[in-house]
Amino acid sequence: MDTHLLQATHFAAIKHAGQRRKDPQQTPYINHPIAVAHVLWKEAGVQDVPTLQAALLHDTVEDTDTSFEEIGSEFGPLVRQIVFECTDDKSLPKEERKRLQIVNAPHKSNQAKLVKMADKIHNLRDLQKTPPEGWTLPRVQTYFAWARQVTDGCRGVNPQLEAILEGIYAGEFEYE
Ligand code: NDP
């Protein structure tokens, strides 16, 4: 493994320690950023190391005590920039954050678009398998419709990811 990738994996694992995903099995949170990087590398042929590092780190600022300064000093300005582009402004209300993801997606860098698409792919696959406790089917469907608007704005940088997303949006829910 590239040592830069190992460094980012290690950093994210420490930062997300103790956090769990929302699935009924309460999967350790770190499985998600690792899966996002894995989708990029294995399914989309992405070999750009800063993109893969940013995938591993994409939720650290949003969901842990990590600062952008810390990402910059550990991983450099490019990785910091990609992570920044993939981080919601948590001072805004949730609905506004979701609206901005749609509006801003087409203006992001190609590297951030790759991470955003892989992030949504992993979340949508999770939701397709089993919804989090308390999520009704309409809530899951609303999430899919929103994610589709975000990923539509990320088109044009990776045909493999677009094909995966098309398959997901055309698919059924296993628990229907
Ligand atoms: P959340 O934003 O609360 O949860 C989705 C996010 O959780 C994902 O984007 C992902 O983010 C993370 N996540 C963690 N575990 C999983 C998993 N197993 N599968 C998928 N994602 C996971 O949900 P919503 O997008 O629905 O946003 C909340 C909105 O829903 C609010 O605006 C609220 O008004 C509304 N709401 C609707 C209800 C309804 O029944 N319709 C009920 C309550 C609220 P990451 O990649 O960052 O980890």
Ligand code: ZN
């Ligand atoms: Zn994520």
